[in-house]
Amino acid sequence: MDLYVLSDGMGGEAHGEIASKVAVQTIVDHCRKAENSRATPTFGESHPGVSERTNRLTSAIHLANRVVFETASVNPEQRGMGATIVAAWINGQMLSLAHVGDSRAYLLRAGSLEQLTGDHSLVAEKVRIGILTPQEADASELQSVLTRAVGTNETVEVDSDEQILIIGDALLLCSDGLTRMVTDPEIASTILTSSSAQNAADRLVDLANENGGVDNVSVIVLRFLAKSESLLDRLKIWKRISG
Amino acid sequence: MSRLVLKFEGAVLKEVPLGTRPVTIGRAPDNDIPIDNLAVSNYHARVYVEAGSLVVEDLNSLNGSFLNDIRVERAMLKDGDTILVGKHHILVDQINDAAVPVDSWRKAPAPRMNETMVLDTRVRREMLEQAAAAGERSQLSPARIRVPTLTVLRGRTDAKDYRLTGKLTVIGRSNMATVRLRSWFTPNIAAQINKHDDGYYLGRGDIVPKVNGVEIGGLTKLNDGDLIEVGRVRLNFLYRD
Numbered sequence: 367m368d369l370y371v372l373s374d375g376m377g378g379e380a381h382g383e384i385a386s387k388v389a390v391q392t393i394v395d396h397c398r399k400a401e402n403s404r405a406t407p408t409f410g411e412s413h414p415g416v417s418e419r420t421n422r423l424t425s426a427i428h429l430a431n432r433v434v435f436e437t438a439s440v441n442p443e444q445r446g447m448g449a450t451i452v453a454a455w456i457n458g459q460m461l462s463l464a465h466v467g468d469s470r471a472y473l474l475r476a477g478s479l480e481q482l483t484g485d486h487s488l489v490a491e492k493v494r495i496g497i498l499t500p501q502e503a504d505a506s507e508l509q510s511v512l513t514r515a516v517g518t519n520e521t522v523e524v525d526s527d528e529q530i531l532i533i534g535d536a537l538l539l540c541s542d543g544l545t546r547m548v549t550d551p552e553i554a555s556t557i558l559t560s561s562s563a564q565n566a567a568d569r570l571v572d573l574a575n576e577n578g579g580v581d582n583v584s585v586i587v588l589r590f591l592a593k594s595e596s597l598l599d600r601l602k603i604w605k606r607i608s609g
Numbered sequence: 610m611s612r613l614v615l616k617f618e619g620a621v622l623k624e625v626p627l628g629t630r631p632v633t634i635g636r637a638p639d640n641d642i643p644i645d646n647l648a649v650s651n652y653h654a655r656v657y658v659e660a661g662s663l664v665v666e667d668l669n670s671l672n673g674s675f676l677n678d679i680r681v682e683r684a685m686l687k688d689g690d691t692i693l694v695g696k697h698h699i700l701v702d703q704i705n706d707a708a709v710p711v712d713s714w715r716k717a718p719a720p721r722m723n724e725t726m727v728l729d730t731r732v733r734r735e736m737l738e739q740a741a742a743a744g745e746r747s748q749l750s751p752a753r754i755r756v757p758t759l760t761v762l763r764g765r766t767d768a769k770d771y772r773l774t775g776k777l778t779v780i781g782r783s784n785m786a787t788v789r790l791r792s793w794f795t796p797n798i799a800a801q802i803n804k805h806d807d808g809y810y811l812g813r814g815d816i817v818p819k820v821n822g823v824e825i826g827g828l829t830k831l832n833d834g835d836l837i838e839v840g841r842v843r844l845n846f847l848y849r850d
Contacts (some may be wrong), residue, residue: 367732394734413776414774414775415774415775415776415804416775416776416777453787459798460785467800473759475812475827476817476827478826478827480827480828484806495648495672496646496648496672496695497648497673497675497693497695497696498675498678498693498697499696506678518634525802526776527776527777528775528776528777528803529777529801529803529812530777530779530798530801530814532753532813532814533815563630
């Protein structure tokens with residue numbers, strides 16, 4: 367199962383970690399269960415404009431939201447904990463993508479880097495409705511204010527998308543620890559000049575730390591080498607706490 | 610003499626001198642600074658001189674007026690300040706200002722600064738409501754009700770017309786393709802069209818499509834009437850009622 371899930375916890379170091387762990391585990395379990403049995407119940411609304419698999423990924427995040435929220439509500443000290451999620455599920459050439467929060471997915475194709483996800487953060491929402499410029503958003507002190515997260519409310523709205531992957535594509539999933547420290551052109555050139563997905567992931571994390579990264583940096587780099595699923599380049603997950 | 614300079618993405622669109630009369634800003638064409646953008650209210654804000662000071666006042670606009678990135682209802686302006694209305698910036702240029710009499714500040718109290726808003730949960734909620742309202746408005750606008758379609762002008766395909774209903778439209782020989790190409794030697798995935806919040810974007814597949822005769826670079830936003838070439842197949846992208 368080519369499912370990749372990245373999550374960044376919030377609500378205090380320890381609790382954030384619980385939230386992200388619980389969320390990731392719930393998502394993976396739900397998708398695995400659905401692969402074995404189509405009768406697996408779905409959670410949240412499904413969208414007619416996307417495939418069954420993409421809707422299943424969305425359903426998994428709705429379930430994760432419920433599990434994290436309920437975990438927090440029976441443990442008063444964990445109240446308010448939550449996590450971002452960006453998840454990619456690849457089947458043949460079809461990429462299903464779903465996310466909540468400010469962790470991002472990027473596609474590097476033919477040398478140009480496209481951000482596939484829109485952040486659910488206060489500054490990003492302001493930019494989208496046209497009351498803040500991207501430059502002002504980058505300079506804002508309010509970048510950490512999220513408008514959506516998994517587990518902080520009883521329900522959550524999940525964004526989903528689909529793409530067809532073509533040979534040579536690289537997919538990057540990352541936490542804000544990377545994107546606050548490393549610019550898009552730096553990300554693109556690092557992946558383009560790396561010998562493998564592993565090497566690209568290592569170098570991106572190093573670059574974030576060199577540029578003064580203080581937050582956790584999590585990245586997943588995937589390279590689409592051939593149509594066969596088995597030839598998907600190995601992924602690598604890196605998590606490092608600096609300082 | 611003082612003036613206001615209207616800018617959009619760095620480009621100067623208009624310069625308006627500041628006199629005794631208030632300068633009005635809004636979407637309605639009879640404003641001194643008209644801004645044709647749905648995020649801007651009909652009568653959005655005004656700038657005038659009061660007690661010797663230049664003042665910006667928001668006229669209860671939906672999306673607010675921002676002075677140097679802080680939402681204000683009423684605030685004093687100084688040279689170099691930037692007012693943000695929608696996506697437009699209005700620069701305050703007071704460099705050669707000599708119009709204000711020296712003693713005028715005694716005649717009336719200085720304009721009251723409305724408290725600037727702190728971004729707490731209340732503001733977050735309000736902002737989301739604004740975003741929702743903006744979304745509703747754009748859905749009501751005629752452009753959003755119209756359905757995007759592809760019409761085949763040349764080449765062998767499984768239909769002559771397609772409505773783009775999903776988030777992803779695949780063009781190619783694959784049986785997962787919405788627009789199935791029938792000619793030999795065409796790739797399974799020749800091109801793809803992705804739906805984004807602001808429209809439809811054409812991307813490459815195993816070949817690079819052309820839009821209006823030019824090979825696309827990255828994702829390319831499709832406009833009504835665009836001519837798409839995927840190999841030998843020519844498609845017309847049209848919004849229809």
